[in-house]
Amino acid sequence: MPYLYNTPEDQRAMLEAIGCASIDALFDTIPEELRLNRPLDLPPAMGELELTRHITELAAQNLSSESADCFLGAGSYDHFIPAVVDYVASRGEFYTSYTPYQAEVSQGNLQAMFEYQSMICELTGMDVSNQSLYDGGTAAVEAVLMSMDVTRRHGEVIVAQSVHPEYRQILDTYLTSLPTKVVSVGCPKGTIDREEFAEALGEDTACVLLQQPNFFGCLEEVRELAEQTHAAGALLVVVVDPISLGLLERPGEYGADIVVAEGQSLGTPMQYGGPYLGIMACREAFVRRLPGRIAGQTVDRRGKRCWVLTLQTREQHIRRDKATSNICTNQGLFALRASVYLAAMGPEGLRDVAGLCLQKAAYARESFANLERFEPAFDAPVFKEFVLRDRQNRVDQLLTDAESAGILAGVPLGRWYPELSDCLLVAVTEKRTRSQIDRLVDFVAEDSKDKAPLHA
């Protein structure tokens, strides 16, 4: 085996030192009748060369954003990743270390985490950030649970239907065993229905969960929604796209109480959905209710500035069932990637990325609107993705055809929104070129010819 040291001679000498007759005898404390007295039935062992060949073959069977033009978004995006991000994250001193329990030999990780928290606060306009949660979806759910804790309201939470459908599904799963009710507010025009929203707010509403830009790419009237939420004594939890904050108003400025995000956009590859980065930041007043690890600044016994894990009495390894969450292992390496990404981009770089997404998405949306077959499903302003309605109602066939032509054209919405089964969600990042966008639009135009609409 490639990673083991012990030769048969080592083993003999070690067994002798232990005073044990054989390797098998080391397992004498396992009752005989519980032992597996056969080899595990697994594929045969492979050397590095065979394994490389095998994975190469498997990888070749997948389309990717390298081999196709990717217009898929919906919470995972094909943004450009500068080489410095990969370089830093591939340093063994970072990726083969663990949670900084021993601060003295983890200052690199701790300082990087402190800087991550700082940059997330700058980006979101919030007071404090933790060191990461699993992903945007679980971060949204943790924020809802935290809101219930902060407000001591457990009756209901309001969730906009324009929040990522999978995030809402996770919330449903987590709340199954708890008494809290989820009140869903519709978005017939792509953004929150204001009347329905006002009616839903009540005195037992712990929080409002909304997304900006929302799942459809549209911008919600967050400032007014924040005012209404606060007037009802509830907290505002906002899911943001961190890239959008290169241009859009920071949530701390329009009244968000807890901000969460899928941090994948910040330097993490799409890798079929994970590992990603759950970002969470909040107002100072709630810091002792935050889930997850937090790095804090202090001084050492010689008075030197340094960093430690802090406020650990919130956590499971101290408080067990009284902890703010069960989270232990987090997404540290991806928080590091986000930090390096933000440092490499800087304020101007981030604004440029956001600007390119905005312009290119607008160009694509208008190009589609010029085709008779398509219309934008919603009128609200969008950031980097938008919903198209297919007047021919052939979304699935279109996507299949486009895929054959090497274009990942969009995400069909019917699986989550039956009323939008003739719609697809198209995302355009800064990586897409004008010629790729034109190719997509031309392909769709060609595909549309001589076809009668399907009727549902």
Add this chain to the structure above:
Amino acid sequence: MRNKQATRLLLELSEPGRRGAVLPECDVPCQHLENLVPDRFLATSVPNLPEVTEPEVVRHYANLSTLNMSVDTHFYPLGSCTMKYNPKRNERLAAFPGIVDVHPYQSDRSLQGLLRLFYELQQILAEISGLGAVSLQPAAGAHGEMAALMVAAAYFRDQGESRNKVLTPDSAHGTNPASAKMCGFESVTVKSTPQGFVDMDDLRSKLDETVAVFMITNPNTLGLFEHNVAAIAEEVHARGGLIYLDGANMNAILGITRPGDFGADMMHFNPHKTFSGPHGGGGPGAGPIAVTEKLGDYLPVPIVVKKNSPDGPFFQLEFDRPRSIGRVRSFFGNCGVLVRAYCYLLTHGGAGLRRVAENAVLNANYLLSRVKHFLPVPQGESCMHEFVASAAELKQDRGIAAMDLAKRLLDYGVHAPTVYFPLTVKEAIMIEPTETESRETLDHFAEILFRIIDEPVDLLHEAPHTTGVSRPDEVAAARKPILKWVANNPPT
């Protein structure tokens, strides 16, 4: 040799006008911002991120990295965390474009290679666990625990039973009771015997028809195999309850015994531990769970299924599972971690995995045989993959605490073991060498520990002496938290 500038913050390196990334010119007709987004949505200023160049970013982080101990650079016997070698081939293979540049909403048709990989991984984990149904979705061990407890809750709801308690041993990881609470269960602690095993009498006194699940870690956190596990399972099952196996310590029993064969109904794996990680400075992990066939219908969606067609097998995500608890995270799972685990498993095969366990246990017992002569190991005539020594006597006799030993070890260039866990051992020092260390390294570690114990007390109280910082003031950090940078806060 150390770069003294390394600990300046990015904020302190920042100079207006510097930048590390230049984006391409816009190649589509550019519109005025306000034509696309009304003013009220726009920020009035750019976020106050640091302004640094690419070389500065690299030097900053390269220097920071040297302030860490890591598996690549140091012996890292952090008990319960299985800090084994992280194979470089796994890093390379997981970064292939057809693996890493794949969008989660691509069609199954466009992902047959990856879905086959995950399907095979499900099969492999089922075989290793002896439990027939697998979900790869949970993002970490604690997340897997929670998902499995939700599975149990859904199962009992379907049975028309209202069971509201989860039992956990007092030696369990803190995640166990925390996960139980998140699923709406009351967490009840079961005592351990002085020998470190589940106290059967205490278990019986707490076991009744309100108990949904008994969560057991086996081998337990003392590194002992719970030899009564089959009897425990029998008693819990007789009362209608389920057994959950915290798989944190699977490294000890790969191919030796299987949770499904010793009575577990559900378990999670920690691929970042058992299947070589890496640990990423705190994460990511993954927390796939395996359950018995009767609980399989309740697993999170989606799972990967194989359909046979005239054109050969077709792998697809199955969402239509009416009894499923639903989703516990977005998208499929922590795929990058799962791909590395798959690579690790294929590198070893069945016989190789057994050798991993054998050598992990051999290394731990060898180290135990050396350490126990000068540092008491209360439960330790022998162990599985780790053992827990105690500095309680040292503390009483000479005022040397487990933390002092841990800090002094750092001076000798090894990472400290886990200290003060499990909670059942006073001044606990939990040592897990793993199988990817040599006998020489283990000898060296034992010698260092032996030497440290005889060192002057003051030297130990003030350790570490050779690291850049020493004994940060944690009390001050928690009393007046400084959790982000502020300007004019120079290093001292």
